[in-house]
Amino acid sequence: MKTLQEEVTRHIKKLVRPLKDETELKEVLKVKLTKKEFKLLTAWAEDTDLAALKEKLNLDETRYDELASKLVKKLNQERIKQTLSR
Numbered sequence: 001m002k003t004l005q006e007e008v009t010r011h012i013k014k015l016v017r018p019l020k021d022e023t024e025l026k027e028v029l030k031v032k033l034t035k036k037e038f039k040l041l042t043a044w045a046e047d048t049d050l051a052a053l054k055e056k057l058n059l060d061e062t063r064y065d066e067l068a069s070k071l072v073k074k075l076n077q078e079r080i081k082q083t084l085s086r
Contacts, residue, residue, distance in 0.1 A: 011076075012076055016085070019084055020084060037071045040053070
């Protein structure tokens with residue numbers, strides 16, 4: 001099982017400063033992401049089974065792909081990267 005920090009770092013293309021600690025990071029992400037995006041990122045960090053995740057979030061393949069893409073794009077926005085960093 002990965003931490004949320006490791007999962008966020010995996011999806012950010014260029015991170016200049018280190019991320020906040022796990023607790024602060026979780027609080028910032030809850031504000032900056034939608035509930036589904038946050039649940040998706042958390043599930044990725046916990047290595048949740050993809051089929052179970054899609055069912056839990058009520059997503060078909062297309063909607064899952066859209067949500068995942070939107071989430072990664074959001075994580076790479078400069079102002080969000082600055083908010084996630086120390």
